[in-house]
Every structure is written in structure tokens, then in C-alpha cells.
Amino acid sequence: MSTPPVLPDTLTPAAIRAAQVRIAPHIRRTPVLTSGALDTEAGAPLFFKCENLQAVGAFKARGAANAVFSLTAAAAARGVATHSSGNHAAALARAARLRGIPAYIVMPSNSPRSKVRNVERHGGLITFCEPTPEARTETCERIVEETGAAFIHPYENFDVMAGQGTAVLELLEDEPDLDVVLCPVGGGGLLAGTAVAAKSLRPAISVIAVEPEQADDAAQSFRAGRLVRRPVDTIADGLRTVVGGPNLRIMRECVDDVVTVSEAGIVTAMRRIWEELKVVIEPSAAVPYAAILEGRVPLARRRTGIILSGGNVDLEHLPWQKK
């Protein structure tokens, strides 16, 4: 078997700037939306970076594109692999197809049909496994061994983090005078990229991570200074992951605070954004605005950027509708 590709072992502002150039041909420059009604409700000017309008409907397109296009030609030829049932899998399949290489995606056998279809439409080569974390890891390791594919972790990979950080670079190009950035945290890939990029351009900016109360491992880990495992059960399906080790280290260096929000707050925030911004966002993307609605972040008229992380929802059943 050939040598696995060498991956970077840290996240630097330079890597994020390089990612921006590298992925520009492969991702969308997403718009920044504003709403007078939401500004009034928040008591501060808000700038929503619409990664729900990104390719594959989520910021994940950025990190996946950066990871795939950072590989050497020799490494890339062997393909990429991941285990994920969410947006990262579709994003990695899409990026691999753009580079003309195979993407091996391991998915639990009970994955929702819509998630499977999202990977299939981008040409991902799916292997189903038993729906346990161990089976996912083992199946993926076996595929990596057999194919020599590069394993691209959804958030602990530094190329992935660098790609995710390009969203806030664009936001700060459009709105250079932000005082605060609010970012959801699940595994911590978007958060790590956002924090390093934002602080490098604007050291005085506050970077606040927001997490569901019912999945508060990042908040607990942030305070404890070590990985604290907690039960994870939230409507925000994109945040049903636990924060990664490298991600926590970067959080401790660059993130100012981690606050939590209620499930009801997430649903209210999601609905308010649909109503006022007229965009489809998934529950995870509503988490930062929920922190404002629930008074968890004192904004005091500070100019605030919010990353709307994704828009992949089941349009048959919206969480504010009676069953």
C-alpha cells in the first residue's frame, strides 16, 4: 500500500486565505442578507451570511472542496473517503466529482432516503454498514486500506476547517466593520475556521459559539478545558455530533464564549428567519439567532454577523406545524 498523504497539523490564517483562492472556482459566493424587522427584534444590526444558499445547501461544500483540491495529484487519484450521513458526505462526493476522482462514502444502513439520494446525485460510491459508530469507523478504515483513498474527517481535518473559514472571510469583505460573529458549533469545523479567520482579520471581534442546551458538549468542554462527553439529543440534526479534539484546542485559543439555547428557541428562531429573510434554513442554522432571541448574547447595538450554516430540511414536516 502506498504512503498516505501528509495532512497539515494546524490551522493558520494563511491556510484559510489559500483555501479561499483554491476553492473559488468550485463554490458559490453566497449573499449577505439583512432585515429591518430582525434588527429591531435583536436591537442590533444583523448580517446573515447565507451558506444555506451554498452548493449542496451547506457550508460543507467549502471544506470538502478545499480538502479535495489540496491533495497532490498522486494522492487524489486514489480518491477520498468519509463516514457521514449528513451534508459533509454530499459535499465530499461533489468535490470529488469536480476533481474527477472517486468518493467512498460509508453510511449507516438506516440513513434517511433523502440523505442517500443527496450523495448519489453527486456520484458518491456508497457502502452501507450497521448503524453503529464502530461499524462506521471499521468499514471506512477497511475501504481506506483497500483503495488508498484519503480519509477526510468531517471536522477534525485542518484542510476542511480552512475551507469552512472562507465563509467569514467573504462576510468580512462585504461587511468589514462587524463587532461580533455568531456561529453554531457541532463538531467544531465551521467554528474553528470562523474563529481563526475572523480574529486574524479583526482581532477585536467577538466570536461567540452557540449550541443547543440538549447537545452542550462543546460548552462543557470549553469551560472544562478538556473533551467532556454529553448526551446529544436536539432538533438541530447538524449539531448532533460531539466536538473534536483539535477543534476544542482552537476554540480555547480563539473563541470568546460558548452559549446554549433551548429547543423551543431554535424552532422560533428558524421560523422568524423563514418569515423575515424568506430563506429556507435547517434547525442548526437557526441556533445563533435563537441565542439573540433568548437573550444569551448581549449585543448592545453591536454589528453582528451570523453564519446561516445550511438549508437542508424535510419540507413535508416543519417543526412549528402541529402534527
Added chain:
Amino acid sequence: MSTPPVLPDTLTPAAIRAAQVRIAPHIRRTPVLTSGALDTEAGAPLFFKCENLQAVGAFKARGAANAVFSLTAAAAARGVATHSSGNHAAALARAARLRGIPAYIVMPSNSPRSKVRNVERHGGLITFCEPTPEARTETCERIVEETGAAFIHPYENFDVMAGQGTAVLELLEDEPDLDVVLCPVGGGGLLAGTAVAAKSLRPAISVIAVEPEQADDAAQSFRAGRLVRRPVDTIADGLRTVVGGPNLRIMRECVDDVVTVSEAGIVTAMRRIWEELKVVIEPSAAVPYAAILEGRVPLARRRTGIILSGGNVDLEHLPWQKK
């Protein structure tokens, strides 16, 4: 009573260009979105101009702003008036507040609460009347007589049409090489502005109007060369109006064709746009894409602009959901 203000009696490209400058401080420059999946489905590259992301959630903000800011100071001081239960009323109230003048809005007593709230939040002065066309007109005429306010018709007013035409000017600035523009038609204000603006910049462009089969008075009138009244009963609530006389005259000069779509096609198109573009659009805005899905417009890979006219929907009940 003082002399009513003199209003223009035709629509020129110069008036639309002037409107663009006049209203720029008061409206949003809306993004143009694309989707690989929708392009594949259509067999042509599509460019969606997102007027659902406009202030008040609809292109109506443009025409209202142009009408209000075109008034002389003396005329403006007496305020503006209209009868409407839809987006035009909210847009006129908003524009009047921006200019610091009163907006008198006549609404049927059975208007949905959400529409009333939309007018109230922008400071409109509402007079309720019996829910008949005659009562609306009479009540509005009485208010105009009493106050000297300028009556701003939702689509037969040429300043309103000029304002609506600025959306396609922006679209053609962003995507100069369009071959076709698809535009919904109800009263014909957006269509008149779009057709005159598009043809002036790009004489070879095809401007195709799209209308629900169940509200096909514009299509019938276009073919007959005179106003044909037809029953109007469609899910596309923004198109439940009949085409105006001046609007039909402009259509006959500048519009290449008027095609119609089914109710089921509108619902399917609306859902596809929510799924793929991740934006909230109202049924009226889905009508042009429905024409593509139903094969009513042979695109043959031509670059096609589509005006997504608005995003004001009831989020409790989506038309594709079972009751």
C-alpha cells in the same frame, strides 16, 4: 381641493433608468441565484432574480418607492392612497413612511390578519370597507377627495411600472447575455416594466409572460388584442387580478408570448425552488418555472432569466402538504 398631481401617461426606458437611480437608496439589490439541479431539469441555464428577498418580500417595493419618490414635495405632503389587500399596500405604506408622508390604505373587512399586520407594521393608515370591488373604489375615492392624497394604482400607474422594471435592469447588469426572460403576469405592472426595460437593453431578448390557466385573462387579452375578462381562481394569490388596460397595450408592443400553466404545475415548481434554491417563494413566483417544467416554453439551452416575484406565504400550510 387642490389640483391632483400630473402622472406620466406612458412607460419609457428612460423612466425605468431614472427609477433605478431614484429608488436605489430605498430598496435592496437582490441576489441572482442558480442551481445545477434546476438547470439540468430545465435543459438550460437559469438565473433567478430573487425579488422574494426584496423589502416587504416582493418586487412591489420597487414600484411603490418610485411612485412615492416621484411626487413633488407639495403633492407628497398630502400623502398617497391605494386599495389593495396584498403586497402593494405594504410596499406603499413602507415607501410613504420612508418619505415621511401618510399612506391611506383601503382594505376589505375580511382581509387576512397577516395582510393587515403587514400594512400596520409599515405605518399604513387603514380604512376597512365592505369586501366588494365597488366599496373599495368608492372608499378610496372618498379618501382621495378628502385628503388630496395621490392615488397610486397597483399596476396601471406608469411610475409603478417603471419601478418594477428596475428588477430586470439589475438582472441584466449581473447576467448581460440572457436570451429569454420569464415573468409572471397578474395586473401586468411587473411585466410591463420588465418587457420595456429588457427590450431596450437587449432588443433580441424574448420576453415571455406566464399566467395560471385558471386566471388566463392576460393570455386571452393578448391574443384578442383587447381586454377579455375571465374567471380568476388560482392558488397564485398574487395573480388573482385582471390585466390593466395600459399594461395590455405595452404587452402587445413588447411581449413575445403569454403561456399558461396548471395549478399542479405551480405547486410542483414552488416546491422544487424551495428544495433546490433554499428560498421561500409564494405560488405566484413559481409560475414561470412551472412553464418550464410543463414544457410550455421551449428553451433549447437558451440562457433564461426568471423573476421570482415574492415570498409572502403562510408557513403553517404549504400547498404540497396533505391537509
